[in-house]
Amino acid sequence: MTKAPPDDPPNAGEAAYWSSPAGQKWVDHQESLDRLFGGITEALLREALPQPGEHVLDLGCGTGATTFTFSRHIAPGGTITGLDISPVMLGLARTRAENAGAAGLVFREADAQTFPFAPNSFDLLVSRFGCMFFSDPPRAFRNLRLAVRPGGRDYAIGILTEAGFLDVEAAPRRLDLVAPDTIEEAGRLASHVGPAARVMSARNGTAEDAAAIAEDVSVALLPYQGPHGLRVPTVINLFSARSP
Numbered sequence: 001m002t003k004a005p006p007d008d009p010p011n012a013g014e015a016a017y018w019s020s021p022a023g024q025k026w027v028d029h030q031e032s033l034d035r036l037f038g039g040i041t042e043a044l045l046r047e048a049l050p051q052p053g054e055h056v057l058d059l060g061c062g063t064g065a066t067t068f069t070f071s072r073h074i075a076p077g078g079t080i081t082g083l084d085i086s087p088v089m090l091g092l093a094r095t096r097a098e099n100a101g102a103a104g105l106v107f108r109e110a111d112a113q114t115f116p117f118a119p120n121s122f123d124l125l126v127s128r129f130g131c132m133f134f135s136d137p138p139r140a141f142r143n144l145r146l147a148v149r150p151g152g153r154d155y156a157i158g159i160l161t162e163a164g165f166l167d168v169e170a171a172p173r174r175l176d177l178v179a180p181d182t183i184e185e186a187g188r189l190a191s192h193v194g195p196a197a198r199v200m201s202a203r204n205g206t207a208e209d210a211a212a213i214a215e216d217v218s219v220a221l222l223p224y225q226g227p228h229g230l231r232v233p234t235v236i237n238l239f240s241a242r243s244p
Contacts, residue, residue, distance in 0.1 A: 018086035060130015064093030117147035165241035187218035
């Protein structure tokens, strides 16, 4: 993880990281990653229950998968803002929106921890793994709480009580991660994004290292290959809360 100098703004290190080749990898593998996390997006959708006409904030939207999914459920009259600190990933999200002629979508490059949101401007705040990198989570969620209307819902992550939210709950959900079509492709994906990629970057990993990681991951995934493709069982926690 990139470290920010003391005088840099909050999350400057993360902003630099996701604007680097690390962010480009998520752009390059967008289709595979959208498929991999598709079940999580659908679980989030079932829990959040977006309604027509609602105004939604999607935190850490990346290349826009959750933003596009939720946008289909808030029409007519609704809007959704995809927020991220990576201009690289937002560039692809905007291109996808333009190519699809999608309406009611706005993508904004900003840090949710410090961005001056208009008070009471959103009915629903959602995030699929997009707010785990805040340098000061309570400060970030206090800022976000001001942007959510009284009674508005929040499905994001941690320290919501300290930030002033009410009725905070966490519920586990079991689902499958749908990996790329072949085990070899899944191994290569695992060696290019996520924890392995960060370790590779921090330790100046070589192409040979990446190939070795991909091979080991491919072997580990063999038990999960079945008649319906490569599906890896997982458990996620969905956090919910209400704005006072």
